[in-house]
Amino acid sequence: MTIHRRMELLTQKLAEQCRQIDRKSIDRFMAAILGAKRIFIHGAGRSGLVGRAFAMRLMHLGFNVYVVGETTTPPIREGDIYIAVSGSGKTSTVLAIAKTVKTLGAQIAIITSHPDSPMGELANLRIVIKGREPTRGGHDYLARQLAGQHEPLTPLGTLFELSAMLFLDSMIEELMIAKNKTEGELKTLHTNLE
Amino acid sequence: MTIHRRMELLTQKLAEQCRQIDRKSIDRFMAAILGAKRIFIHGAGRSGLVGRAFAMRLMHLGFNVYVVGETTTPPIREGDIYIAVSGSGKTSTVLAIAKTVKTLGAQIAIITSHPDSPMGELANLRIVIKGREPTRGGHDYLARQLAGQHEPLTPLGTLFELSAMLFLDSMIEELMIAKNKTEGELKTLHTNLE
Amino acid sequence: MTIHRRMELLTQKLAEQCRQIDRKSIDRFMAAILGAKRIFIHGAGRSGLVGRAFAMRLMHLGFNVYVVGETTTPPIREGDIYIAVSGSGKTSTVLAIAKTVKTLGAQIAIITSHPDSPMGELANLRIVIKGREPTRGGHDYLARQLAGQHEPLTPLGTLFELSAMLFLDSMIEELMIAKNKTEGELKTLHTNLE
Amino acid sequence: MTIHRRMELLTQKLAEQCRQIDRKSIDRFMAAILGAKRIFIHGAGRSGLVGRAFAMRLMHLGFNVYVVGETTTPPIREGDIYIAVSGSGKTSTVLAIAKTVKTLGAQIAIITSHPDSPMGELANLRIVIKGREPTRGGHDYLARQLAGQHEPLTPLGTLFELSAMLFLDSMIEELMIAKNKTEGELKTLHTNLE
Numbered sequence: 171m172t173i174h175r176r177m178e179l180l181t182q183k184l185a186e187q188c189r190q191i192d193r194k195s196i197d198r199f200m201a202a203i204l205g206a207k208r209i210f211i212h213g214a215g216r217s218g219l220v221g222r223a224f225a226m227r228l229m230h231l232g233f234n235v236y237v238v239g240e241t242t243t244p245p246i247r248e249g250d251i252y253i254a255v256s257g258s259g260k261t262s263t264v265l266a267i268a269k270t271v272k273t274l275g276a277q278i279a280i281i282t283s284h285p286d287s288p289m290g291e292l293a294n295l296r297i298v299i300k301g302r303e304p305t306r307g308g309h310d311y312l313a314r315q316l317a318g319q320h321e322p323l324t325p326l327g328t329l330f331e332l333s334a335m336l337f338l339d340s341m342i343e344e345l346m347i348a349k350n351k352t353e354g355e356l357k358t359l360h361t362n363l364e
Numbered sequence: 365m366t367i368h369r370r371m372e373l374l375t376q377k378l379a380e381q382c383r384q385i386d387r388k389s390i391d392r393f394m395a396a397i398l399g400a401k402r403i404f405i406h407g408a409g410r411s412g413l414v415g416r417a418f419a420m421r422l423m424h425l426g427f428n429v430y431v432v433g434e435t436t437t438p439p440i441r442e443g444d445i446y447i448a449v450s451g452s453g454k455t456s457t458v459l460a461i462a463k464t465v466k467t468l469g470a471q472i473a474i475i476t477s478h479p480d481s482p483m484g485e486l487a488n489l490r491i492v493i494k495g496r497e498p499t500r501g502g503h504d505y506l507a508r509q510l511a512g513q514h515e516p517l518t519p520l521g522t523l524f525e526l527s528a529m530l531f532l533d534s535m536i537e538e539l540m541i542a543k544n545k546t547e548g549e550l551k552t553l554h555t556n557l558e
Numbered sequence: 559m560t561i562h563r564r565m566e567l568l569t570q571k572l573a574e575q576c577r578q579i580d581r582k583s584i585d586r587f588m589a590a591i592l593g594a595k596r597i598f599i600h601g602a603g604r605s606g607l608v609g610r611a612f613a614m615r616l617m618h619l620g621f622n623v624y625v626v627g628e629t630t631t632p633p634i635r636e637g638d639i640y641i642a643v644s645g646s647g648k649t650s651t652v653l654a655i656a657k658t659v660k661t662l663g664a665q666i667a668i669i670t671s672h673p674d675s676p677m678g679e680l681a682n683l684r685i686v687i688k689g690r691e692p693t694r695g696g697h698d699y700l701a702r703q704l705a706g707q708h709e710p711l712t713p714l715g716t717l718f719e720l721s722a723m724l725f726l727d728s729m730i731e732e733l734m735i736a737k738n739k740t741e742g743e744l745k746t747l748h749t750n751l752e
Numbered sequence: 753m754t755i756h757r758r759m760e761l762l763t764q765k766l767a768e769q770c771r772q773i774d775r776k777s778i779d780r781f782m783a784a785i786l787g788a789k790r791i792f793i794h795g796a797g798r799s800g801l802v803g804r805a806f807a808m809r810l811m812h813l814g815f816n817v818y819v820v821g822e823t824t825t826p827p828i829r830e831g832d833i834y835i836a837v838s839g840s841g842k843t844s845t846v847l848a849i850a851k852t853v854k855t856l857g858a859q860i861a862i863i864t865s866h867p868d869s870p871m872g873e874l875a876n877l878r879i880v881i882k883g884r885e886p887t888r889g890g891h892d893y894l895a896r897q898l899a900g901q902h903e904p905l906t907p908l909g910t911l912f913e914l915s916a917m918l919f920l921d922s923m924i925e926e927l928m929i930a931k932n933k934t935e936g937e938l939k940t941l942h943t944n945l946e
Contacts, residue, residue: 173390177382177534181375184530188371196367210945214558214627216420219413222823223525226410229824230520237823238945239602239627239651241804242811245944261558262654263627267945270650274944323537325547326424326554331417332533336378339526340371343517353519360520362827362856363792363820363849364408364455404751408821416629423630432751433796433821433845435610435625436617439750456852457821460844461751468750556633556662557598557626557655561778565770565922569763572918576759584755602946604808607801611913614798618908649946711925713935714812714942719805720921724766727914728759731905741907748908752796752843 180324180332187300187333188340195297199279200344202295203233206251206277212238212264213255216331221255224338230356231345238267248275256280257301257330259287268292281337283330299337301330374518374526381494381527382534389491393473394538396489397427400445400471406432406458407449410525415449418532424550425539432461442469450474451495451524453481462486475532477524493531495524568712568720575688575721576728583685587667588732590683591621594639594665600626600652601643604719609643612726618744619733626655636663644668645689645718647675656680669725671718687725689718762906762914769882769915770922777879781861782926784877785815788833788859794820794846795837798913803837806920812938813927820849830857838862839883839912841869850874863920865912881919883912 203209209228213221221237228235236243238252246252252271256264259282271278272292280293283301290296302324324332346356365373397403403422407415415431422429430437432446440446446465450458453476465472466486474487477495484490496518518526540550591597597616601609609625616623624631626640634640640659644652647670659666660680668681671689678684690712712720734744785791791810795803803819810817818825820834828834834853838846841864853860854874862875865883872878884906906914928938 172387173534173538174383174385174387176537177385177530178379180530180534181379181382184378185372185375188375189368191368191371193366193368212945215555216417219417219420223410223413225823226413227519227522229826235824240822240824241807241819242817242822243943243945244811244941262658263558263651266650266654270944323540323547324533325421325536325540325550328421328533328536332530335529336371336374336526339518339522340367340374342519342522343370344367346517346519353517356519359826361409361825362852363794363825364457406751419629423632429630431629434628434630435613436623436628437749437751438617438747456848457845460848464750464844553632555631556658557600557631560775561922561926562771562773562775564925565773565918566767568918568922569767569770572766573760573763576763577756579756579759581754581756603943604805607805607808611798611801614801615907615910651946711928711935712921713809713924713928713938716809716921716924720918723917724759724762724914727906727910728755728762730907730910731758732755734905734907741905744907749797752845 183324183329184333184336187329188337190300191297191337195295196341198295199297200341200348202251202277202279203345204348207247207249208234208236210236210238210243210246210250210252210276211255212252212267214261214263216327217255217257217261217334220331220335220338221253223335224342227339227342230359231342231349231351232359246271246274246276251277251279253279253281254289255334256289257283257327259284259289261289265289281334297337299330299333301327377518377523378527378530381523382531384494385491385531389489390535392489393491394535394542396445396471396473397539398542401441401443402428402430404430404432404437404440404444404446404470405449406446406461408455408457410521411449411451411455411528414525414529414532415447417529418536421533421536422539424553425536425543425545426553440465440468440470445471445473447473447475448483449528450483451477451521453478453483459483475528491531493524493527495521571712571717572721572724575717576725578688579685579725583683584729586683587685588729588736590639590665590667591733592736595635595637596622596624598624598626598631598634598638598640598664599643600640600655602649602651604715605643605645605722608719608723608726609641611723612730615727615730615744616733618747619730619737619739620747634659634662634664638664639667640664641667641669642677643722644677645671645715647672647677649677653677669722685725687718687721689715765906765911766915766918769911770919772882773879773919777877778923780877781879782923782930784833784859784861785927786930789829789831790816790818792818792820792825792828792832792834792858793837794834794849796843796845798909799837799839799843799916802913802917802920803835805917806924809921809924809938810927812941813924813931813933814941828853828856828858833859833861835861835863836871837916838871839865839909841866841871847871863916879919881912881915883909
C-alpha cells in the first residue's frame with residue numbers, strides 16, 4: 171500500500187469515527203463552552219497536545235482559556251469549565267486534577283473513548299469518540315496489515331487523537347458562527363510573538 | 365450545515381490535501397529520517413504541537429528524537445536531522461534556529477505550505493502541504509460559508525496543521541513497517557509516567 | 559528597607575536554610591544519582607521549574623536525564639531514579655506519578671520541606687529543606703514586615719524554591735568534581751538550539 | 753571543600769552580585785511593571801525557567817502576565833511590557849522576538865550580564881547582573897578549584913541565573929508592598945490545579 175492510499179483510508183476512517191459522535195452531547199458541550207466564565211484545558215501526551223491546539227483557537231475566538239500546567243494558569247472556580255482529553259479516561263495526572271475540580275464546583279467535560287472510565291464517571295459532560303477496537307484481531311495491526319487487511323495501522327491512541335483534533339477544529343467553526351466571528355477577527359488575537 | 369456534515373467535508377478536504385503531497389519528497393523524507401543519527405523537531409504554535417505529536421511517536425518507534433526548546437534537548441551535530449513544521453515558512457524563532465542548524469552541518473527538512481519561503485530555501489528537504497488559498501474569495505471564509513458555499517471554514521492555519529498531522533501519522537505507519545515494529549513494541553516505549 | 563537590604567537578608571536566610579540540610583542525606587542522594595541508569599525529574603509550579611533547571615545541568619554533565627511530562631520522555635524502569643521537588647510533599651499530580659513509580663521498582667528521591675508527607679513516605683531518599691515556619695506570627699509576613707521586623711517576605715514557597723535551586727546547583731558542582739568534568743566539557747553538551 | 757561550605761560561599765557570592773545591581777534601574781523597572789497594561793516574559797534555557805518563576809508570582813500578585821511561547825499567550829500591543837531574561841543578551845530566539853516587539857511599540861526590558869549586547873541595545877530598560885568573569889583565570893574554574901581556590905564553580909550561566917532569580921523574587925516582595933498585598937491574597941490567586 172502506498173502512503174497516499176494509507177492517508178486516503180485514514181481520512182475515511184476519521185470520517186467514520188466522527189459520524190458516530192452523539193449530536194446531543196455536542197450541543198450540550200457547545201452550550202457549556204459558550205456559558206462558561208473561563209475554560210481550562212487538560213490532557214497528557216498526544217491528547218494533551220490536541221487539547222492545547224483547541225485552547226489556542228479558543229483564545230483566538232476571545233474566550234478566557236488556560237492550559238492546566240502552564241505557568242500563568244489561575245485557580246479554577248465555580249462557573250468555569252474544565253475540559254479533559256483522555257482516550258482511556260484514566261490517565262493518573264489528569265484524574266488527580268479532575269477529582270480536585272469536582273470538589274471546587276466547576277463543570278467537568280471529558281473527550282474520551284471510555285465514558286464508563288473513572289474520568290467519565292466524574293464528568294458532567296462526555297463526548298465519546300471511539301478509538302480502535304483492539305478486540306477485533308488483537309493489538310497487532312501490523313500482522314493484519316501485512317496479511318493484506320488494508321486498514322490504517324493507527325498505533326496506540328492515534329485514531330482517537332486525530333478524530334478528537336478534527337472534532338475540536340469543527341467545534342471551533344461552530345463557535346465562530348455562534349459568536350459571529352470572522353477569520354480576520356481571529357487573526358487579531360493570534361499571538362504576534364512567534 | 366450540521367457539525368457532522370462539517371466534519372465530513374473536512375475529512376474530504378484533508379484527503380484532497382494529502383493526495384497532492386509529492387511522492388518523491390516523501391521517499392526522500394523517509395530515507396532521511398531512517399538515516400539520521402538523531403532527530404530534532406521544531407515548530408511554533410499549533411504547528412509546534414503537531415511536530416511534538418510526531419516526535420512522541422518517533423520515540424515510541426525507538427528513534428533518538430528531541431523537541432527544540434525542551435529541557436534536556438542536547439546540541440545538534442552533523443549527521444542529525446532538524447525537522448521544522450511551519451506553514452508560512454517564516455516563523456521568526458523557527459527561522460532563527462534553522463539558520464544556526466545550517467551552519468552546524470545538520471540536515472534540514474521542512475513541512476510547509478511555502479517551499480519558496482526563507483525556511484524553504486534553507487532546507488535540504490521540503491514536504492509541501494497546501495494550506496487554504498486565501499486568494500479565492502479573500503480571507504473571509506465566514507461570509508462565503510453563510511452565503512451557502514459549504515466549504516469548511518478552517519480558520520488561519522487549521523487546514524495545514526490537520527493535514528500535516530495526518531501526513532505525519534501516516535509516516536509513522538510507514539516507519540513501523542520499514543522498521544518492522546509491532547504496536548506492542550511501540551507500547552513498551554510509551555511513557556509510563558502520565 | 560531598600561531592595562538591596564532585602565536581597566542581602568534573603569541570601570543570609572538562604573545560607574541558614576542550606577546549613578540545615580542533613581549531610582548524610584546529601585551523600586546518599588549523590589550516590590543514588592551517580593549510580594542510577596537514568597534520571598527522571600518531576601515537579602509542579604515553581605518547584606517544577608527548579609527541577610528542570612537541575613535536569614538541564616545534569617544533561618550538560620552527560621547524565622541520561624528526562625523531565626516527566628515533556629514530549630520524548632521514555633518509560634521509567636528498575637535501575638532508574640525518580641527525583642521529585644515538592645515543598646508540601648503532597649502535590650496531587652506529582653504524588654500520582656510517584657505512586658506509579660513505586661510499583662515499577664525505580665528509586666524515589668524527594669526534595670521537600672515535609673519528610674512526613676505522603677510523598678516523603680513513598681520515597682527511598684529524602685532531602686529536607688525547611689520552608690518558612692508559618693506558625694511564627696502567622697502567614698501574614700507583610701504585617702510583620704511593615705511593623706519593622708525585617709525578615710524577607712518570601713511569600714508562599716519562595717524560600718523553599720530558592721534554597722532548593724541553590725542546593726541543586728551546589729550538587730552540580732559536586733557532581734562535576736566527582737565525574738571530573740571541566741566547564742568546557744559541560745559547554746559541549748549545552749544545546750546549540752536557542 | 754564540603755558541600756555545606758560550597759553553599760555558604762555561593763550565597764556570599766550571590767549577595768555580592770546583588771549588591772552591584774544599579775538602584776536607579778531597579779526603580780525604573782519597578783515603575784514600568786506597575787505601569788504596564790500587560791506583561792510578557794521570555795527567555796531560553798535556565799534563564800527562561802527563571803523568567804517563568806517570576807511570571808508565576810506576578811500572576812499571584814494579580815498582574816496580567818504571559819509567558820512567550822505558551823499556548824494561550826495573546827499578541828503584545830502598545831502599553832504592554834516585554835521582559836527578557838538573557839545573560840548573553842544575544843540568544844537567537846529571544847532576539848528574534850525582541851526585534852518584533854520593537855516594531856510593535858511595546859516596552860522592552862532586559863535582565864542581562866551584557867547591556868551592550870544586541871538585546872541590550874534594543875531594550876528601553878536594562879537590569880545588569882554580572883555573570884562570572886571568565887577572564888580571571890579562564891573558563892576552567894575546576895582547575896582553580898582543585899588548586900585550592902575556593903570559589904564556587906557555578907558553571908556556565910549558573911551565577912547569573914541564581915542572581916536573577918534572587919533579584920526577581922526580591923522584586924516580588926517590593927511589588928507586594930507597592931500593591932499592598934498580603935501573602936493570603938497571593939494564595940487566593942495560586943493555581944489549585946497541581
